[in-house]
Amino acid sequence: MVFVVDQKKHPLMPCTPKRARLLLKRGRAVVHRVQPFVIRLKDRRVEDAALQPLALKVDPGSKTTGITLARVEQTEEGAIHHAVFLCEVSHRGEQVHAHKVTQRNARRRRRCANLRYRAPRFDNRRIPGGWLPPSLLSRVGNAVTWAHRLTRWSPARSIEVERVRFDTQLLQNPEISGTQYQQGARAGWETRAYVLIKYEYRCAYCRKTGCPFELDHILPRSRGGSERIANLALACHGCNAAKGNQTALEFGHPEVEAQAK
Structure with missing residues (x-):
């Protein structure tokens, strides 16, 4: 699939690679961007184009996030989604964690090399509201970045994110909340x-x-x-x-x- 924009760089419906080659060969389009590959039509404006509804679907995961652009077709039986673009985003969560561990070890080495006393840092730092671990923040940033990229080059009108629908711990204990999620049945027991x-x-x-x-x-x-x-x-x-x-x-x-x- 190749992304297409009009004369004013407004996104149009994507096309197949074959159609993109024909448009470039006939001089109706020029290469607008290489990565991702985007062509710009010389003789088309978004007001004169027939746009079909597109939906951006995101399936977040711990190591890989799946992203799909789907064309939505309304029928009597309901909406039918035709996949137009598929991709997988591989996260760097483990690499980020390993890098932070290396930084921590290097800092400990520097601190231990100095004999003079320094106040411990971990006791006088507050975690700001909405703070996320660096590895998790990297995952969120990857998904958001690619969502922005795809909505920039395609006329997507809606975004759907697959979430975990069932809280198994809440089913077992309706009153669970907060840090209780981190304490299983063996909390405090050998x-x-x-x-x-x-x-x-x-x-x-x-x-x-x-x-x-x-x-x-x-x-x-x-x-x-x-x-x-x-x-x-x-x-x-x-x-x-x-x-x-x-x-x-x-x-x-x-x-x-x-x-x-």
């Missing part, structure tokens, strides 16, 4: 101590007590199991070895399997 108290110092499979216990994954890690507290069970060495790579359901204990869901 994992092993939590599981010992949860299963009352008994093996979850044979109900044995008074023996060395091990933490068992109800759904094994080799089969996609996680380290969530709900996926951990207390087991004696014999049951843990006998269970092996099986799930609790396959091992004959559906009541333990139900706790992992």
